[in-house]
Amino acid sequence: MENVRTMSDHILEMRGISKSFPGVKALSDVTFSVRRGEIHCLVGENGAGKSTLMKVLSGVYPHGDFQGDIALDGEVRRFRHIADSEKAGIAIIYQELALVPEMSVYENLFLGHEIRKGSLVDWNATIHQSVALMKRVRLVADPSTKVKDLGVGKQQLVEIAKALSRNVRLLILDEPTAALNEDDCDNLLEILRELKAEGVTSIMISHKLKEVIRIADTVTVLRDGRTICTLDARKGEVSEPVLIKHMVGREIDNVFPPRSKKPGDEVVLEVEGWNAWDRALGRQVLKDVSFKVRRGEIVGFAGLMGSGRTELARSLFGNPDGYRVEGAVRVESTAADFRSPADAIGAGMAYASEDRKRNGLVLIQDVKQNVTLANLRAISKGGVVDSNAEVKVAEDYRKALNIKTPSIDQKVVNLSGGNQQKVSVAKWLFVKPKVLVLDEPTRGIDVGAKYEIYTIMNKLVEEGMSIVMISSELPEVLGMSDRVYVVSAGRVAGELPVAEATQERVMELATS
Amino acid sequence: MILNDLRKALRQNIRDYTMYFLLFVIMAVFTAMTRGLFMSSRNIANLMNQTGYIAVLAVGMTLVIVIRHIDLSVGYLAGFIGAATAIAMTRWGMPGWATIPFALLLGAAAGLVTGFLVARLGIPAFVATLAGWLIYRGLLLMVTMKTGTIIIPDAFFNAIGNGYIPDVFPSESAFLPGLHKLTLLIGLAAIALFSASQIRARKSKQGYGFEVLPLPVFAIKLAFMAFVIGYITWIFAGYNGMSWTAVIVIVVVVVFHFVTTKTVLGRHVYAVGGNPEAAELSGISVKKITFIVFAAMGSLAGLAGVLYASRLQSATTKAGEMFEMDAITAAYIGGVSAGGGVGRIAGSLVGAIVYMSLTSGMNLLSVDISLQYIVRGVVLAAAVIFDVQTRKRRG
Structure with a gap:
């Protein structure tokens, strides 16, 4: 009986999840349980497996592509694609927002599940319901504004409203505040609290520990693809030094x-x-x-x-x-x-841009090509690149900046965020x-x-x-x-x- | 042990090897179906001469696609420049040797105009070159209006598309009778140069302590490439030897391969293709690169125009029709990616040969033209599907 009761307490239980990519074990035997109606933060260093775990949950990696069980409300579910998990009431909001910039807010809100009148879209009902949804997330804007004309903070709210329009029960936010300023952050966290009061459970992945401490009921720490611990904020188990210690496995003085x-x-x-x-x-x-x-x-x-x-x-x-x-x-x-x-x-002068993926690095090229890109002349004679000198330069920076990569021939897209940033810094150091x-x-x-x-x-x-x-x-x-x-x-x-x-x-x- | 190393080396470069494999399969199938006729010296020599203008265009198109653009105008540009050289020779008395620099310059000028529209005015390349397609088509019709087909009497010019390099030894000599000795010598020299450069590169890498192919695998790779080069020259030598078209194509491919893989300019081209904003912020002028690539494409279109006009020994009103589509197809079969930043010159050459082998083989078998188009379409789709799949798997 005891067992049955705890199970129904949990909206989500992921048990013994393991997932491998060629050459890497991304998740090994991860356990992750979320109680109904809580805000559960998932923290860990880059490459700890947080995003992979969420992709397993949402069906991006279909059932059979990983080991372990996913149970929603105590019932084991097998998601074959994202549509399956959406139907079960799970919505994920990624860092890179999935909105159509040229469309209005109301068009975006109901994109993919339009309100119909016969076989036509009922625009009046759409706008009417959009206004209600926007109010729920405190988004102050004209529903006919194009999404591209909104700031990042408001775009995020549109994403949340979109999830709400699909009767989401479990809302997952991947680094929602990474691009937000303080006001927008506060607003977002406040909305998560309000949604909690309405019975929506949230999982938030975040690097900003102060926020985590402000908002979380429970925090799970992942490290190197394993669950390190789950801490209960209401019992006072969560603090910044504790989280950092679990995340990095060492104390940072x-x-x-x-x-x-x-x-x-x-x-x-x-x-x-x-x-x-x-x-x-x-x-x-x-x-x-x-x-x-x-x-x-x-x-x-x-x-x-x-x-x-x-x-x-x-x-x-x-x-x-x-x-x-x-x-x-x-x-x-x-x-x-x-x-x-x-x-x-x-x-x-050198300028390492704020968005390394969009305009900092050539992701499809390898580490050495990115490192030398801004100063190829230094390793070339008569316009011909000395490939041996190039390898040497790249190796030197790899060692000096401790860039973690299998080799300098690795494509930059495969590196973690921190190591990509080091490649970007290396590129600019090489122009001296x-x-x-x-x-x-x-x-x-x-x-x-x-x-x-x-x-x-x-x-x-x-x-x-x-x-x-x-x-x-x-x-x-x-x-x-x-x-x-x-x-x-x-x-x-x-x-x-x-x-x-x-x-x-x-x-x-x-x-x- | 050796097998494992071999498998690893193959897997790492699966896309490149697959293309050669595809070429091998196509050749084997056609050879079997035509009872050896396909691989006969005569047919291969013809095939190479027919491939010439497509290969040259595909090289340029690869670069254009690498920097995320497209050039639809090059077909009729080639046709128009072919007609212009014909007129220059027949009416203005331009000597045959001068036609190649003339065509290259005219093409480069046309390419710079395209570059201006795309890089300076920001017009999408598809639209700008569609306009070019219409304009060059009109110009071609205009200059050939009075005369219709212009017959070119110049012997030097016509040798570009039909002639063969002379032999140093008479073919009746007792030593290897019936074979083209200079071609064989060139083949041997190519093998020697290729092996020497590979060995040198390997040594220099080892000197820095970098990872290299294990010796047995390296030896197998060298032997295989030597065999391929040797076999091709042997086939060429069995007919009239190496054609001038083959010489031109090889020069173009070697030059562009060198520029794209070894030079600063080449690296800038791929960086612009991979991420234009990052390239610009790294101090590379995206505009300048766009101008250079379109100018190179234009020059190659001019050269293709000369090759085609020379092959037909005349300039016709329909020259250049569909060339741009053939070149785009060859580039995609050769492994260029529409996403930008990916695509190799050697690949586009093999792509062109695969494409023209299909045409030639099916012609030998008297396959109806309707079916030919379908087969070509299937091969193109298959190549790109394979490309996308292998890229996805490697993540």
Whole structure:
């Protein structure tokens, strides 16, 4: 009897799940149980098997492709494709949103299960129900707005509303807050709580432990494809040090490694009165921005998502978006006028973009080709690439940055997020820049890899490079920078030496 | 042990080997069905001469598809440039030798126009080159309107598509009678060069302590390639020797293979194809690469026009019809990927040979043209399906 009761307590039980890919055991004997009506967070380093486990659950990997049982409400289910799990009331929202940007919100909400009147779509009923769904997720927008005109935060809400329209019972969110600013995060977490009150169970995969602690009823930690533990927040078992310890299997004393050298006095990069206009949208994206970067200094750029930090970096880095720009840039006191990223690289600038998959790396090419891409001339003679020299360069960076890959001939698409980021950094180190701009260098990568990236950054500035770090993670900006600029609505809202920069002060400026 | 190594090497390059396997099967089947006629020296020599212009176009098309574009205009561009060279020779007295640089330059200019539309003005390549398709078709009709087919009397020009390289020794000599000795010598030289370069590359890799093929597998690979090159030259030598068309195709393939695999420019082309935004941010000018690739495609279209006009010894009003589709088909059979960033020059050559072998073999067997189209379509679909499947499996 005892057994039957606990079973009905659980909406989901995954037992003894094992899944292998050629050469890798992604999951081994994983157990994962979710109680009805709770918010259950799934944490672990990249490559721990979280996403694989969710793909097993949703039927992306069909029954028979893995070992073990999946039980919903105590009943063993065999999903052959995603449609099966959807029918059972499971909805997954991935990091890369599955919306059609050119369609309106209401069209997206009912895409694939349109409300019909006879054989035609009943648009009035669709819009009517959309308004109700949008209210449930507190999405304030015209239902006929095209999805592409919404911010990322609102797009996420559209995804959740879409899941609700299908009477979801088990909502799975894969890194839902990775691309959101603080306000949107708060809003999202609040909505998850409201849905919980309505009886929707949620599973959330997240790297942001503070959020996990705020929202989770239960936390399961995966490491190397195994369940490490399941912790109950209501019993006070969940805290940041505990989670980190279970995730990495070791204690991290300093989240930010110490640096031994102070920055120099010489100004390497100076920007004065920088303005930029987006011609297509007809609006000014940057207003009178001025800043300085000294040799051996890490300068942090804090600000909310959409505040213009990425636009600032890209417009300075040869302006690939074709903004109309105005203002003065000096690299080591020499006036610069970069017409293309190639010019900027030539003058000693490097920019590692915030979206490494979309515009940072050539995913279908291997590690060595990506590492050398921006500076092939250095390993070529008369336009012919010396492939042996190339291998040597790539091997050196693999060792120096501890890039975990079977070999440098591995395609980058097969690496984990943290290792992809290291490849991207390696590419920019190979151009031997004076100023390295890192845009969200640790987005979506795990704690251990973050620490490695920080260590690399410190080593670089100690060697005399200057780093501009754009980051939406305040602790990171405050922990790593010598000085912090806060950007808000396309302007520099303030400059703070790190000693005076507190989270509260920065947020105050960022929202000014 | 050796077998295991061999299997591993095969599995890692399954797509490349499959294409050669496909070619082998096609040749074996046709040889059996035609009682050896298909593999006769004469037929193979003809086959190579017919493949020439498609192979040349397929090389360019591969690059265009690698950078995620398409060029529909090259068929009639080739036809138009063929007619232009015919007019240049017959009316303006251009010497035969000058036609090749003339066609290359004219083609490059046309390619730059396409490049301008695509890279500068941002017009989708499909639309821009569809417009080109119409325009070049019109131009071809316009320049041949008064005369109709233009007969080309120039002996040098006509040798490009029909002639063979001269022999150094008379064919009646007692040593290997009836065989083309210079062709054999070239074949031997090719084997020697190929082996030497492979051995050197292996040694240099070992010098750095990198992983190389195990020695027995390496030896088998060398012996196999030597046999293939040797056998092909033997067949060529049994007829008139190597044709000028084959020489041109080999030069084009070697040059483009070298540029794409060994040079900075080649690496930039594949980076632009793999991820244009990442390439741009890495300091590569996507516009410049687009211009260069379309200009190369245009030049090769010019060369294809010369090869075709020379083969027919005339410029006709229908020259170039469907060439672009043949070239696209050959490129896809050769393993180029529509997703961009993937596709090899050697692959497109083999793709062209596979495609023309099908045509030639079916012609020998008097297969009706209706069925021929269907068979070609099935082979194209099969090649691409196989491609997609093997890529998926390797993830």
